[in-house]
Amino acid sequence: MNGIDSYISYLSKDKDTIFMEYGMYNPKLYKEPLRNNRFKQMTIDGIEAIFETSSNNYGGFASIYIPKIDSTDGFYMFNKNGNIQEVLNIYKTIKLNHSQRKSPLKINLQEFSDIKSPPGIVLYENNCLSCHSEYRYEIGPSLDPKFIQSKGKFWLKNYLYSKKKTLEYNIECSQIQKKDSVTANELLKYLFQPL
Numbered sequence: 001m002n003g004i005d006s007y008i009s010y011l012s013k014d015k016d017t018i019f020m021e022y023g024m025y026n027p028k029l030y031k032e033p034l035r036n037n038r039f040k041q042m043t044i045d046g047i048e049a050i051f052e053t054s055s056n057n058y059g060g061f062a063s064i065y066i067p068k069i070d071s072t073d074g075f076y077m078f079n080k081n082g083n084i085q086e087v088l089n090i091y092k093t094i095k096l097n098h099s100q101r102k103s104p105l106k107i108n109l110q111e112f113s114d115i116k117s118p119p120g121i122v123l124y125e126n127n128c129l130s131c132h133s134e135y136r137y138e139i140g141p142s143l144d145p146k147f148i149q150s151k152g153k154f155w156l157k158n159y160l161y162s163k164k165k166t167l168e169y170n171i172e173c174s175q176i177q178k179k180d181s182v183t184a185n186e187l188l189k190y191l192f193q194p195l
């Protein structure tokens with residue numbers, strides 16, 4: 001199906017449907033408050049992906065989100081309510097980047113983290129992309145990965161922990177508390193991956 005700015009398709013079996021969305025505008029951004037789900041960040045054929053499933057082991061939702069499948073497009077695939085393991089088994093067959101990989105992905109539900117310690121990219125999108133974009137000035141300046149890396153980890157760490165000036169309309173860039181160093185470290189790890 002042709003969406004407005006993305007391609008949408010779906011696969012149905014029994015009572016469950018897997019939807020796929022692919023397009024220019026990131027189809028899934030963690031801008032809303034996070035749901036009480038399980039998360040796992042991993043790279044597939046060199047491309048970063050996040051798996052998210054319901055915390056229920058019996059049935060529910062399982063998704064794969066690839067923020068940048070190429071330089072401009074994102075991909076999001078999710079079901080609504082089905083057998084989580086069966087849906088993940090389908091996702092295990094995903095190959096990207098003209099991959100010649102023979103074996104399925106290793107996706108182990110035991111290695112998923114919960115809402116208390118989601119992976120860096122989820123924290124980044126959830127905490128930062130409501131005001132910033134990587135591409136242009138929004139409420140705050142663009143967080144171009146090259147710019148961030150040129151500033152350095154030490155600088156950004158101090159920046160994250162510092163109390164910012166309050167600007168017009170009471171907007172201020174987020175401050176992360178020292179006690180939330182797990183969050184700060186996950187963000188730094190994410191922002192300072194090799195480009």
Ligand code: HEC
Pocket residue numbers: 124127128129130131132139140141143159164165167171172173174187
């Ligand atoms: C409520 C809106 C808002 C949120 C949320 C927010 N920022 Fe900001 N950010 C701003 C604004 C506005 C500025 C520019 C004004 C200033 O310096 O305070 C800014 C400035 C920055 C700068 C400085 C850029 C420069 O040129 O010096 C960095 C780096 C930054 N933000 C990173 C982040 C990160 C990382 C997060 C997530 C943890 C985040 N921001 C969340 C609004 C926000």
